[in-house]
Structure formats: C-alpha cells, structure tokens
Amino acid sequence: MLLFLSSGLFLGWSLGANDAANVWGTAVGTRMVRFRTAAFICALFVIAGAVAGGSGGAETLGKLAAIPTIAGAFTVALAAALSVFLMTKAALPVSTSQAIVGALLGWTFFARKPVDFAVLGRIMGTWVFSPILTALLSILLYFGVRFVLARVRVHLIRMDALTRFLLIGAGAFGSYSLGANNIANVMGVFVPSQIFPNVNLGVVEITGVQLLFGLGGLSIALGVFTYSKQVMTTVGSEIYRLNPVTAFIVVLSSAIVLFLFASEGLQEAMRSVGLPTFPLVPVSSSQSIVGGVIGIGVAQGGHNIRYGVLGRIALGWLATPVIAALVAFVVLYVMQNVFALSVL
Amino acid sequence: MYSIFRKARGIEANIEKFLKNIETAVDLFELGLKEYFSGKMDRFEERCSAIRELESDSDSLRFDIKFTLYSDLLIPDSRGDVLGLIETLDNVIDIAEKVYLQFSIEQPIIYDWLVEDFRALTEVSVKTVHMLIPSIRAFFNEPRAVADRVGQVHFWEHEADDAELRIKRKVFASEEIEQFSRKMHLRYFAEKISSVADMAEAVAERLEVYAIKREL
Numbered sequence: 001m002l003l004f005l006s007s008g009l010f011l012g013w014s015l016g017a018n019d020a021a022n023v024w025g026t027a028v029g030t031r032m033v034r035f036r037t038a039a040f041i042c043a044l045f046v047i048a049g050a051v052a053g054g055s056g057g058a059e060t061l062g063k064l065a066a067i068p069t070i071a072g073a074f075t076v077a078l079a080a081a082l083s084v085f086l087m088t089k090a091a092l093p094v095s096t097s098q099a100i101v102g103a104l105l106g107w108t109f110f111a112r113k114p115v116d117f118a119v120l121g122r123i124m125g126t127w128v129f130s131p132i133l134t135a136l137l138s139i140l141l142y143f144g145v146r147f148v149l150a151r152v153r154v155h156l157i158r159m160d161a162l163t164r165f166l167l168i169g170a171g172a173f174g175s176y177s178l179g180a181n182n183i184a185n186v187m188g189v190f191v192p193s194q195i196f197p198n199v200n201l202g203v204v205e206i207t208g209v210q211l212l213f214g215l216g217g218l219s220i221a222l223g224v225f226t227y228s229k230q231v232m233t234t235v236g237s238e239i240y241r242l243n244p245v246t247a248f249i250v251v252l253s254s255a256i257v258l259f260l261f262a263s264e265g266l267q268e269a270m271r272s273v274g275l276p277t278f279p280l281v282p283v284s285s286s287q288s289i290v291g292g293v294i295g296i297g298v299a300q301g302g303h304n305i306r307y308g309v310l311g312r313i314a315l316g317w318l319a320t321p322v323i324a325a326l327v328a329f330v331v332l333y334v335m336q337n338v339f340a341l342s343v344l
Numbered sequence: 345m346y347s348i349f350r351k352a353r354g355i356e357a358n359i360e361k362f363l364k365n366i367e368t369a370v371d372l373f374e375l376g377l378k379e380y381f382s383g384k385m386d387r388f389e390e391r392c393s394a395i396r397e398l399e400s401d402s403d404s405l406r407f408d409i410k411f412t413l414y415s416d417l418l419i420p421d422s423r424g425d426v427l428g429l430i431e432t433l434d435n436v437i438d439i440a441e442k443v444y445l446q447f448s449i450e451q452p453i454i455y456d457w458l459v460e461d462f463r464a465l466t467e468v469s470v471k472t473v474h475m476l477i478p479s480i481r482a483f484f485n486e487p488r489a490v491a492d493r494v495g496q497v498h499f500w501e502h503e504a505d506d507a508e509l510r511i512k513r514k515v516f517a518s519e520e521i522e523q524f525s526r527k528m529h530l531r532y533f534a535e536k537i538s539s540v541a542d543m544a545e546a547v548a549e550r551l552e553v554y555a556i557k558r559e560l
Contacts, residue, residue, distance in 0.1 A: 030420045146560045153485040156426070156558070157359075160419040161352040243421045245560055 001195060004070045007078035009219040012186040014084060015096055016046070016223020019182065021231035022254065022289045023174035026247035027167040028232040032160075035229050041168065042175040042228075043221030049179025049262075050187075050217035051210050056264045056280030057184030058191050058209070063119045065104040065111075066192045072107060072343035073189040075335045079103040079328035080185070087323060094320050095284030096185045098127065102321030104189070106328025111344045122279045127317050130257050130283040131291025137253035138295030145249060163244045170251040177258035179217055184282045187216035242296065250292035257288050287313050348416075355412055359484065362405040362430065363477050366437050369398040370540070373440045374470040377537070380447055381459045392448055399441045406434050425554040432547045433480065436473055439543050443536045452533045453526065458514065465507035465537050472500040472541035476548055483555050490555035497548040504541035508534045 002009075020042050027033040067073045080096065080103040087094035101123055108115055154162065196208035206214075242250060260266065260278045267277045290309055297305040335341045376391035409430055413423050454462055479493035511534040515527050 031417045032420060142560070149560060150488060155352075155356050156422060156484045157352045157355045157419060158349070160422075161348040164348060243560075 001070075004074040005190065005195070005215070007074050007081055008187050008190055008216060011077055011081050011084075011096060011100075012216045012219030013223040013227075014081065015178075015182055015186060016220035016225075017227035018223075018231055019096075019178055019285045020046070020175070020220075020224045020228045022285045023178060023251055024171050024228075025232045026242055026244070026251070027164075027171055028229075030244060030247070032164050032167055032244050033171070035232065037168070038171060038232070039224050039228070041172050042224050045172045045175035046179035046220045046224070047214060047217035049176035049181075050183035050213040050220070051179075053176070053180030053262055053264065054183035054187075054213045054216075055209060056262055056267070057181055057282040058188035058213075060119065060123065060279060060281050061100065061104060061184050061188040062191060064101065064116060064123065065108045065113070067104075067107060067189055067343075068192055069342050069344065070190065070193040070195065071335065071341040072332070073193050075332050075341070075343050076100070076103045076107050076189045076328055077186075079106060079331045080324055082331065083320065083324035083327045086327070087320065092316070092319060095286060095316060096182065097282040097284045098316060098320035099324040100185045100188070100282070102324025103328040105321060106325035107332060107343075109325065110329050110332045123281050124317065126261055126279055126281040126283055127287070130261065131287045131294075131313065133260075134250075134253045134257045134288045134291035135295035135298065137256055138249050138292040139299045141249045141253055142246065142296055142299040145245065149245075160244070163248060166248045167244065167251070170248050170255060174251050174255035174258070177255045177262060178285055179220065181258040181262035182282050182285065183213045183216050183220075186219065187212050188282075242293065246296045250289060250296060253292040253295065254285060254288040257291075258283060258285060284316075287316070351412065351416055351418070355409060355418065356484075358405050358409050358412075359430075362402055362409065362433070363480060365398050365402045365405065366433065366473065367477055369395050369402075369437045370440055370470045370473045372398070373444055373540070374466050376444060377447065377466045378463055381454050381462055389448060392444060395441050395444055399437050402434055402437050406430050422554070422558060425557065429480070429483070429547065429550060429554060432543075432550060436476075436540065436543045436547065440540050443533075443540065446536060447533070450529070450533075452529050454530075455518075455520065457520075458511065458530070461507065461511045461514065462534070462537070465504060465511060465534060468500055468503040468507055469537050469541040469544075472497055472504055472544040475500050476544040476551075479548060479551055483551055483558065487555040487558040490551060494548045494552050497545055501541045501545040501548075504538045508538040 020039075024033065024038040024042055028035050028038050065076075067076060077100070080099040083099045083102065084094050084096055087099075101120075105115065105120070190212055191209055194208055196211040198208050199206045199211065261281050261283050264280065267280060270277045290313060294305055294310070297303070332343050336343050372391045372395050376388050376395070379385075379391070380388040410427055413419065413427065419426060475493065475496040479490055479497060482489040482493050512531050515521065515530045515534075518527075521527050521530075
C-alpha cells in the first residue's frame with residue numbers, strides 16, 4: 001500500500017521542501033523567525049489544513065478524472081512528480097498544482113474518456129485569477145497598512161517585535177491554507193481508491209480521506225523539516241527583497257487567496273448570502289506569492305518590477321500541464337504494458 | 345514572544361537615554377562655554393568632568409544597543425542604519441567634549457568685543473543639535489515627519505556658519521589683535537564650536553536617507 005502511495009508522498013515531500021519557503025522564506029531568510037520555530041508551526045498547520053480543509057480541492061480534481069485503481073493513482077502522481085523534477089532540472093517554471101492536472105488529463109486521454117472542459121476551464125481560470133487576486137489583495141493591504149502606520153506611531157524597535165508576531169501569524173495561516181489547498185495535489189488522486197477505512201474514536205470519527213490527507217500532510221511536514229531550510233534562505237534573501245512588513249502583506253495576501261480556493265465553509269457561507277463563490281481548486285502558492293510581490297511593486301510606483309516573471313508564469317500555465325500529460329501518457333503505457341498493472 | 349517585546353522596550357529605553365545624554369551634554373557645553381566667555385573659570389572647569397561622564401555613559405549605551413541589536417538579531421532590515429545613526433550621533437558628543445577640553449587646555453583669549461559673537465555661535469551650534477534630536481525621535485516613531493524636522497537642522501547649521509564667518513571677519517579685520525598667531529587661534533576655536541553644528545548636520549543628512557528607506 002505504502003509503495004503505491006510513495007509517489008504521492010514524494011510529491012508531498014517536494015511540496016513541503018519548496019512551497020513552505022513561499023510562506024516562511026522571508027521571515028526565516030531575514031532571520032526574523034528562527035527556522036525551527038517556522039518549521040514546527042508550518043508542519044503543525046499544514047497537517048491541520050490538510051486534514052480539516054483539504055477535501056474541496058480533491059473533489060474538483062476528482063471531477064476532472066476519478067481514477068478508480070490505486071495503480072493508476074500511483075502512476076498519475078508519479079508522472080506529476082517526474083514532470084516537476086524534469087521541469088525543475090530544465091529550469092522551467094513549474095507548479096505541482098498544474099503538473100497534477102496535466103497528469104490527470106494524460107490519464108483521461110490514456111483511458112479514452114471525455115475531458116470535462118467546464119471543470120478544466122474553471123481550474124485553469126483559477127491559475128490565471130489567483131496571482132491577479134493576490135496582487136490586488138496585496139495592493140489593498142499595502143495601502144491599508146501604510147494608512148494605519150502613518151497614524152499609529154510605533155517605535156521602530158517595537159514595530160520589529162510586532163512584525164515578528166505578525167509574520168508568525170501570517171505564516172501559520174499561510175501554512176494552514178497551503179495544507180488545505182495543496183493536499184489535493186499530493187493525495188487527491190488516491191481518494192477514489194478508498195485506501196483507509198473510517199476510524200471511530202468514540203468522540204470523533206476520522207474519515208479515510210482525512211487519514212489519507214493526514215498522511216500527505218506528514219509527508220509535507222517531512223519535506224519542511226528535511227529540505228526547506230536552504231530554500232527558505234534562498235527565497236528570503238535572493239528571489240525577492242521585501243522588508244519584513246511588506247513580506248507580511250505578501251504572505252497574508254497569498255494565504256487568503258489559497259484559503260479562498262480551499263475553504264468549503266467559506267464557500268458555503270458565501271453561497272448562503274447570495275455571493276458568487278470561489279471554486280475549490282488547488283492553486284500554485286509560488287505563483288500566488290509572485291502575484292503578491294508584483295502587487296507590492298505596483299503599489300510602490302511600479303519601479304523595478306521584473307515583467308519577465310509574468311511571461312514565465314504564463315508559460316508555466318501552458319507548458320506544465322502539456323508536459324505532465326505527455327509524461328503521464330508514457331508512464332501509464334509503460335505501467336500497463338510492461339508491468340502489467342491495471343491503471344484504468 | 346513576550347521576551348522580544350521586553351527586549352524591544354529595553355532598547356527603546358537605551359536609545360532614549362542616549363538621546364537625552366546628548367541633549368544634556370550640549371546644554372552643559374553651552375553653559376560652560378558661556379561661563380568661560382564671562383571669565384568664570386571655576387564653573388567652567390566643573391562642567392568639564394560632567395561632560396566627560398556623559399560621553400563615557402553614551403559610549404556604554406552605544407555598545408549596549410549595538411550588542412543587543414546584533415545578538416538578538418533585531419531589526420534585520422534597518423539594523424545597519426540604526427547603528428550607523430547611533431555611531432555618528434555619538435560623534436556629536438565626542439566633538440563637544442573635545443572642543444570643551446581644548447578650551448580648558450589652550451584657554452584662548454576671547455576679547456570683550458568678541459564675546460557676544462562667540463556666545464551667539466555657541467547658541468546656534470547647540471540649537472542645531474537640539475533640532476537634530478527630535479528628528480532622530482521622528483525617525484524611530486514617525487519617519488514621515490523627519491524631512492520637516494531636518495529642515496530646521498539645516499537652517500540652524502547655516503546660522504552657525506554665518507556666526508563663524510562673522511567672527512573670522514572681525515578677527516582678521518581687527519587692528520587690536522596684533523599677533524597673527526592669536527588671530528589663527530581664535531579662528532580655530534570659532535571653527536571648532538561650529539563643528540558641533542556641522543556634525544549635527546552630517547547626522548541629519550544620513551537621517552534623511554534612512555527615513556526614506558523606512559517608509560513603507
């Protein structure tokens with residue numbers, strides 16, 4: 001069983017190693033928060049987010065392609081992981097969210113099933129919309145924070161202490177949102193296989209899906225503890241140079257966006273008051289963060305924005321699913337015809 | 345988390361104490377020099393040790409601030425600026441102490457017809473420092489207000505330059521002072537008193553840049 005889950009767990013590990021840095025990179029890179037503190041809070045909240053709020057995104061991915069066999073799910077997750085690995089090696093922009101969708105499409109083509117273009121359109125729409133929404137939110141928060149700081153006189157040193165507190169809060173929220181939004185990328189394909197049974201603990205019942213997501217959350221946490229330190233330092237000091245307050249704004253904006261695309265409770269609440277709802281879709285935390293950084297750049301007058309980054313993101317929207325679909329198709333063919341596994 | 349706020353309060357208190365030391369030191373500098381110009385040498389000498397104590401206390405505070413900022417990794421983004429500010433600000437008190445000591449050692453002769461000019465120069469030099477201190481406080485609490493306050497520092501430094509120039513012209517145009525060396529001596533002391541204002545302006549110029557960097 002664990003062998004079949006290994007591709008998903010590897011995706012989880014990779015997500016923890018890379019995407020946790022999006023949330024905690026600046027705080028750790030600038031030494032505002034110690035790595036150990038960041039890793040502990042991140043692991044805790046990622047698992048909480050995965051278990052408590054991860055089912056929405058998985059359901060949407062399930063609508064795109066519900067893989068009934070565990071071997072098929074293993075192969076699709078493996079194809080996504082391979083695509084991420086290959087594209088990272090080729091220095092191409094890549095996101096796990098887009099890779100898993102591409103791999104699912106590859107399975108759909110391989111299984112000669114019809115593609116649900118309505119669901120696919122909704123998923124791809126969120127990829128475009130999420131960085132834009134993060135940018136708009138970070139602009140809004142930037143002016144809000146600036147308005148408050150201009151009126152509330154806080155000593156520089158005390159502001160530093162306050163910012164650390166805020167960075168930890170935003171990091172915890174960001175980690176929860178990351179777990180809730182991105183667990184579908186890691187374990188979503190295994191949901192239809194119903195690997196774990198429901199467990200009744202007397203007071204509370206844990207569903208098999210929650211157990212699956214909890215395991216995925218653990219693999220993300222493992223990635224955070226084992227490999228994210230270096231990535232965090234790189235993100236914090238090299239990719240974008242933000243001061244701690246603007247870093248807080250970017251992390252909070254991104255966390256809100258990831259939460260919006262993951263929270264079933266919020267979706268239900270918005271529906272109940274007649275507001276348009278956000279589709280529950282795994283989005284790329286990296287692209288969301290880049291959107292937030294660009295938002296800060298726009299708010300500060302639009303200087304020094306590297307517009308080339310936008311082109312690379314747009315390239316990723318198209319290239320990642322196509323490459324992942326091709327890889328999935330090939331790997332599924334090999335699994336079925338060489339290893340005689342039932343992948344359909 | 346509580347300990348970070350406690351440390352923050354400690355550093356804030358040290359910075360404020362450091363600023364008050366500078367204010368007190370330049371006030372003593374002004375009072376002492378005025379007593380020197382009036383010929384009250386005993387009172388003048390008494391103040392010398394008080395200024396030296398303040399200077400030494402400021403050095404300790406500067407070290408404490410520096411050590412805590414580095415050891416507790418506080419304000420990573422502005423640490424260099426704050427330490428640069430504290431270092432250059434410490435130069436103001438150092439210069440005031442040195443000028444005071446030079447008066448005590450060299451005891452230049454201030455002619456009666458020059459006393460008012462030297463008093464005026466001392467007042468505007470000290471006033472420049474007094475204008476600088478609120479600018480520093482604004483940097484920490486309200487960076488947007490720094491530009492306006494620094495304008496006052498530039499104004500009083502310019503006044504100090506004018507007062508220094510007036511003394512130099514009077515000294516070198518005077519027929520009463522026959523010895524050229526004595527004229528040079530007075531010029532030197534006019535420049536030294538004015539250097540306190542110059543140093544305050546140098547800090548203000550740094551401050552303007554730091555304040556822009558601090559704005560969100």
